[in-house]
Amino acid sequence: MASYTLSINNQKKTVEADPDTPLLWVLRDELNLKGTKYGCGIGQCGACTVLADGNASRSCSIQMKDAEDLKITTIEGLSDNGTHPLQNAWIKHDVPQCGYCQAGQIMSAAALLKRNASPSDEEIQEAMHGNICRCGTYLRIRAAIKTAAKNA
Amino acid sequence: MKRRTFFKVTGATGGGLILGIGLAQCAEPEVRRKVLEMPETWHEINTYLKIGNNGVVTIYSPNPEIGQNVKTSMPMIVAEELDVDWENVIVEQAGLNTEWFSRQVAGGSQSIRKEWFSLREGGAKARQMLINAAALQWQVGAANCTTENGYVIGPDKQKLSYGELADEASKLEIPEKVELKSNSAFTKIGKNHKNVDGLKIATGQPLFGIDTHREGMVYVSVMRPPAFGQKLESFDDKEAREVNGVVDIIQFGDKIAVLATSNWQAMKAKKLLKPKWSGNGLENTADHDQILMGLLDARENEPFRKDGDVDQAFAEAEEVLTRVYESPFLPHNCLEPMNFFADATGDKVELHGPIQTPAWCRSRVAKILDRPEEDIEVSMTRMGGGFGRRLYGDFSDEAAEISSIAKRPVQLLFTREDDMTAGTYRPAIKYKIEASLKDGAITAYRLSEASINSNMYGLIPNFFPAGAIPNLEVRGHKYDSNITTGAWRAPYTNFLAYAEQSFFDELADRLQKDPIDLRIELLEQAKPAAEADEKIEYSPERMQGVLKLVAEKSEYGTKASDVYQGVSAYYSHNTHVAEIADVVVENGTPRVVKVTCAVDCGILVNPIAAKNQVEGGIIDGIGHAMYGELNFDNGKPSADNFNRYRLIRNMEAPEIDVHFVDSKLDPTGLGEPSLPPAGGAVANALYRATGKRIYKQPFVKELEVLG
Incomplete structure (x- = not known):
């Protein structure tokens, strides 16, 4: 076990963990930030997506020993009262079905809009390719990102 | 009250x-x-x-x-x-x-x-x-x-x-x-x-079972036999016990539970267990294929439905069209892996988590723990998908048993690998469909099912085309496997609908009729039988209604010549659905660009949610028809995570246009019915685009084979 000081949602957090512990499990089990979800553990489904230095990153694939230098934003830190344009658009379009993948979807979309304020349909589909939605909410995800881009 | x-x-x-x-x-x-x-x-x-x-x-x-x-x-x-x-x-x-x-x-x-x-x-x-x-x-x-x-x-x-x-x-x-x-x-x-x-x-609030946290609870990861049919002989847990945070390791049945202070520690320690497994006669997909093919011609079981004399009609026919359709096992792959909280340490047993059948869960756990049902409280969380997997509470039972043995409140979580390899899979199934043609009419129809572990149930054998064809027989045989299987969104019909609707598309070609016209005609013929036979619960009128609506809304028959349309219509879960898929060919590769869908589910309770359900069902149906496949080699599943198991992704989802029949009748089901017709619509559109019929799922492999 070692001590790590992380930057999570603009706050410094110190945790004790083994160096190989994925950020995902530190967020969920140590810091009680349950919005970031476990889906596959190998960076294939996108449910655990967070922003690391503004980039969409799979938190299941970031080990503690590599996490200290990163500025991490989770779904809980995306906005103050759930008022990020993407969150508003998600509600407007009634995107979720089961809802499990949606935090990861929103974080991937947030990274996309950060680097590309008005993405084309193809750019949206490309950027969201890493996020699986088992319920098939893909069409509304695309529509909500379009709306958020317009309202950002 | x-x-x-x-x-x-x-x-x-x-x-x-x-x-x-x-x-x-x-x-x-x-x-x-x-x-x-x-x-x-x-x-x-x-x-x-x-x-x-x-x-x-x-x-x-x-x-x-x-x-x-x-x-x-x-x-x-x-x-x-x-x-x-x-x-x-x-x-x-x-x-x-x-x-x-x-x-x-x-x-x-x-x-x-x-x-x-x-x-x-x-x-x-x-x-x-x-x-x-x-x-x-x-x-x-x-x-x-x-x-x-x-x-x-x-x-x-x-x-x-x-x-x-x-x-x-x-x-x-x-x-x-x-x-x-x-x-x-x-x-x-x-x-x-x-x-x-x-x-x-x-906003990422903790709504799901996996988010459960209680004071004093420990996290559990379970090692199960890696192949169906295996038993646990012995295990060495020395190294696993040295992992930080491990609080206990226990055996229950042929499984080993690792209890730790975090999920990661439990998973990590589990990998260090050294088990010895035994077992022979482990099953293979290649053997299943052979067995199921044989069962398609078996005649031991009484038919599920028998009208007229199929054999005689076949003997008198000008032609008998025979086709075999094949599908693999499918895991459910709920994005939230199976998990459950159990606390069996007190006067009451608390069970909390994602379960589709809480009452069944309570009665099973009562038996396992030998306690009265009144002692057991079950509460449900929001679930990260169900699709039938969470009908079966093997995970809640495990959590209860582990909590009882270890005398601790526990939160059990399947890793993705556990989830995909310890499933209750959609069984591998084959259908043989035969139909005789004479004087421009379909004179007889026989559907034979060969399936792993169980056959179609309830009124499915009385679905279309029952009543529409004078001589008709539906029969089924099964092979008992030790691979666990169960309901998977729209059980049986999720594959049967594709087989049947592809077959009717082929029949329409043989009869030189438009596929919608042929269906409308057959439904017309079914009206007297549907009236007289209470087992026939689909409504020919309502099915005609959705076919006409989908034809109109999809601009059927009037699209540009490089858009290929495939039709499919199916009744399931008391709801009538018709779908038309549009396929285009881009750089030699066929692509589904749009699905138009017409649904008659009676009164629409919540239109936006209904549309969402229908869209999701179509995407699910297309995704699994195109890509879904799980095989077995020596009892072991061929995939254990998403790097080796393909699910449909954002860019593969077509545009979807949903229309509902304006109805005053009481509402019917909507969680499943839009899925079954999707595969057939796509297969039939792919045929129009490529000239090749697909008889096997996943389509993507067949497209490669067909070139």
């Missing part, structure tokens, strides 16, 4: 135990756009709702929520009859309570259909009690009072709010009978209501 025994309740947090709902279910109320002020006192009116002294209403959603959106639509139906402003409604997931609710199951697309009247009665009876309370206070006849959006209105236009009346109303007897609204008076049903958990989901 002996309502008096069910409450008194005061305060928002005091209700849990008194209501007979597990502690876990006393979650904070829904946060909505309009933040509601909590009342000082709550008054239980009946099993569906309580009203606060300030007029805020809490409606309990009885059935489990797996993404089918019943947590919004069921309370909407109660609110409709109660006559209350939806903005003043808080929704809470009810825990398991078999005295209160008759069917707390997420399965068979039946939540709305089966509870349509009980939900309405729940709201209407509460409304009547509020009216009765006001009438008593005003000393007027209840019949002279009415309600308006949270108020009772008296004969002289005097007004009392539901909040003001709630205490008095809660002391009155529940009326035996009440009049329900006429459909034309609905103000909520038929209007869009967004997901009540929408904001919580978009």
Whole structure:
């Protein structure tokens, strides 16, 4: 076990963990930030997506020993009262079905809009390719990102 | 109903135990756009709702929520009859309570259909009690009072709010009978209501089973036999025990549970276990294929349905078309892996988590722990997908057993690898379909099913084309495997519909008829039989209706010549659906660009959610028809994670255009029915585009083979 000081949602957090512990499990089990979800553990489904230095990153694939230098934003830190344009658009379009993948979807979309304020349909589909939605909410995800881009 | 025994309740947090709902279910109320002020006192009116002294209403959603959106639509139906402003409604997931609710199951697309009247009665009876309370206070006849959006209105236009009346109303007897609204008076049903958990989901609130946290609990990861048919001989856990955070390692049956202070530690230690497995005669897909092919011609079992004389019609025919359709096993792959919380250490056993069948879970756990059912409380979380996997509570049973042995509260979590390799899979199935043609007509039809572990059930053998063809036979045989199988969204029909609808497309070609015209004709022929035979529950008229609607909305037959359209129509879960897929060929590769869909599900309760369900079902249907495949080699599944198992992704989802038949009939199922027709629509469109028929799932492999 070692001590790590992380930057999570603009706050410094110190945790004790083994160096190989994925950020995902530190967020969920140590810091009680349950919005970031476990889906596959190998960076294939996108449910655990967070922003690391503004980039969409799979938190299941970031080990503690590599996490200290990163500025991490989770779904809980995306906005103050759930008022990020993407969150508003998600509600407007009634995107979720089961809802499990949606935090990861929103974080991937947030990274996309950060680097590309008005993405084309193809750019949206490309950027969201890493996020699986088992319920098939893909069409509304695309529509909500379009709306958020317009309202950002 | 002996309502008096069910409450008194005061305060928002005091209700849990008194209501007979597990502690876990006393979650904070829904946060909505309009933040509601909590009342000082709550008054239980009946099993569906309580009203606060300030007029805020809490409606309990009885059935489990797996993404089918019943947590919004069921309370909407109660609110409709109660006559209350939806903005003043808080929704809470009810825990398991078999005295209160008759069917707390997420399965068979039946939540709305089966509870349509009980939900309405729940709201209407509460409304009547509020009216009765006001009438008593005003000393007027209840019949002279009415309600308006949270108020009772008296004969002289005097007004009392539901909040003001709630205490008095809660002391009155529940009326035996009440009049329900006429459909034309609905103000909520038929209007869009967004997901009540929408904001919580978009802000990452802990709604799911995997998010459960209790003081003193430990996390558990379980090692199960890697191949079906294997047994645990022995294991060495020395190294595993040295992992930080490991608190215990126990064997139960052929499984080993690692208990640790975090999920990661439990998973990490599990990898260090050194088990010895034994077992022979392990099963292979290649053997299954051979066995199932043989069973397609078996005649041991009585047919599920037999009309006329198929063999004679075949003998007299000009041609008998015979086709075999094949499908692999499919895992459910709920994105939230199986998990459950169990605490079997106290006077009561608490079970909390994602389960589609909480009552079944309770009775099984009672047996496993040898305790009376009254000792066991089950509460349901929102679920990260169900698709049938969470009908089977193997994971809740494991959690209960581990908690009991280890004497600790536990949160069990399957890794993705556990989830994909310890499934209750959609069984591998093959269909042989034969039809005879004579004088331009289909004279006989035989459907033979060969399946792993079980055959089609219920009224499926009486679905289309039963009644439409004079000589018809449906039969099935199974092979008993030790690979665990079960219901997978739209069981049997999820594959049968593709086989059958592809076959009819081919028949239409043979008869030189348009595929929609052929279906409309056959449905016309089915009308007398559907009238006379109560087993035939599909409606030829309603099926014709959705076919005509989808043809119109998809601009069928009038599209540009480089858009290839495939038709499919299927009845399942009491709902009629027709779909048309548009395929284009880009750089030599066919691509599904659009699906138009027409649905007749009776009264549309919540249009936006209904559209969402239909879209999702189509994408699910296309995804699994195109890519889904799980095989077995020596009892071991061929994939254990998403790097080796392909699910449909964003850019592969086509545009979808959904239309509903305007209907006054009672609502029917919607969680499943849009899935079965999707595969057939795509296969038939791919045929139009490429000239090649696909007889096997996953399509993507066949397309490669066909070139």
